[in-house]
Amino acid sequence: MDKLLVQGPCQLNGEVEISSAKNATLPILAATILCPYAVKFVGIPDLMDVGTILKLLQSMGIKVSKHDHEIVIDATQLDNQHADYTLVKTMRASVLVLGPLLARYGQASVSLPGGCAIGARPVDIHLTGLEKMGAHIEIENGYIKAKCNKLKGAVVSFPFPSVGATENIMMAAVLAEGETVIENAAQEPEIDDLADFLMSQGVRIEGAGTSRIVIHGMKLSELKAPSKPYRVIGDRIEAATFIIAGIMGGGEVKVKGFNPSHLQYVLDVLTKMGAKFEIGSDYVLVHQSPRLKGAMIETLPFPGFPTDVQAQMMALMSLVEGNSVVTETIFENRFMHVPEMIRMGAKIQLKGNAALIEGVESLSGAPVMCTDLRASAALILCALVAHGQTEVQRVYHLDRGYEKIDEKLTKLGANIQRVRG
Numbered sequence: 001m002d003k004l005l006v007q008g009p010c011q012l013n014g015e016v017e018i019s020s021a022k023n024a025t026l027p028i029l030a031a032t033i034l035c036p037y038a039v040k041f042v043g044i045p046d047l048m049d050v051g052t053i054l055k056l057l058q059s060m061g062i063k064v065s066k067h068d069h070e071i072v073i074d075a076t077q078l079d080n081q082h083a084d085y086t087l088v089k090t091m092r093a094s095v096l097v098l099g100p101l102l103a104r105y106g107q108a109s110v111s112l113p114g115g116c117a118i119g120a121r122p123v124d125i126h127l128t129g130l131e132k133m134g135a136h137i138e139i140e141n142g143y144i145k146a147k148c149n150k151l152k153g154a155v156v157s158f159p160f161p162s163v164g165a166t167e168n169i170m171m172a173a174v175l176a177e178g179e180t181v182i183e184n185a186a187q188e189p190e191i192d193d194l195a196d197f198l199m200s201q202g203v204r205i206e207g208a209g210t211s212r213i214v215i216h217g218m219k220l221s222e223l224k225a226p227s228k229p230y231r232v233i234g235d236r237i238e239a240a241t242f243i244i245a246g247i248m249g250g251g252e253v254k255v256k257g258f259n260p261s262h263l264q265y266v267l268d269v270l271t272k273m274g275a276k277f278e279i280g281s282d283y284v285l286v287h288q289s290p291r292l293k294g295a296m297i298e299t300l301p302f303p304g305f306p307t308d309v310q311a312q313m314m315a316l317m318s319l320v321e322g323n324s325v326v327t328e329t330i331f332e333n334r335f336m337h338v339p340e341m342i343r344m345g346a347k348i349q350l351k352g353n354a355a356l357i358e359g360v361e362s363l364s365g366a367p368v369m370c371t372d373l374r375a376s377a378a379l380i381l382c383a384l385v386a387h388g389q390t391e392v393q394r395v396y397h398l399d400r401g402y403e404k405i406d407e408k409l410t411k412l413g414a415n416i417q418r419v420r421g
């Protein structure tokens, strides 16, 4: 297992180009199951999770050709509608193949994703929605066995605005008979991007990005290949990670290639804390900021504070003046970065789903262990400014969702060495 050796403290300066969003790429690649023709993508990020979903599509007989960041996916023919545990267990987003498989073939056998480090992460909202559309679903030997004659459009009301469930029902609705309305839909920008991808092929969708989405079902033969290669939106979570790195590093960093309006809440909180930056149409330029003040944040579904930036924000808060409070409302176990940060000198107390952070003057390098994707990013941020060497272990967690983050940070002036393990 690779590890990263980070020498701190360092000041970051320069420009960084953000990759396309992992959490938009995964549902969009799953949606190609609906397409009886070849679809070309440009700018697809080189991530472990992207590799996993491409392997999953290929295991169904879908043709995939990849040249650097360009990918052509041809789902004209599929051999099977089976998503095996061996692949699904490494990436729970694989469950996103369920909706498109049911819509196009009326059957699917998809391994239950199982939990992950940050929580149980059930898929009940996905399954209830598909049953509402006429699917018959049973769980057998750890697999979701789903069947239907033809999905029917329905009004699907979610008890919680689940991102994945919204995406699964949207994709299922594309080939359902009639109109599907999703109420209490997730409003994340990645949902909007999935809708844009579907609409580029003639699908009629209203309200994507709002809490009520209407999808008009159509026939397979009515779908048309996009007129030009599709580019996924920039990754707002990676952008937030680099913006926070720029602030903590105390230099001048231009983070470009994403839509800052996708990070409005985060930028508002950082401004209130005293961070100085300029917001452009597709970049944020971080200026040197005085020592920031503490803040109170609570993670919420979009447009609230994103749970995927919670750990990175906590890294920043560990060094501000005064106290901060972070309340995690989305996942039940998303504080695993905390014990590792404490070992670097952070002062954090946990009380249920709340963390009280008392700002300290500095952190010190230490060997730390990655546990999940965003916790890993937070530990890297701490390591950049900690005094001495930090050995960050199990960086495969990081490689799942950040494309060459060590190379990008090195270009900004960080002292990071990857030790192949």
Ligand code: EPZ
Binding pocket: 022, 023, 024, 026, 093, 119, 120, 121, 122, 123, 124, 125, 126, 127, 160, 161, 162, 163, 164, 165, 186, 307, 308, 330, 331, 332, 373, 374, 401
């Ligand atoms: C997506 O996960 C993202 N992953 C997550 O990013 C992100 O943290 C999450 O949305 C919330 O924004 C991808 O897009 C691939 P949810 P998803 O369904 O779809 C509960 C990262 O770091 N729930 O909105 O799984 C669930 O347990 C990853 O990039 C149910 O109870 O998120 C969780 O507590 C981590 N039943 C909450 O809802 C369901 O059927 C949010 O889940 C579905 C979800």
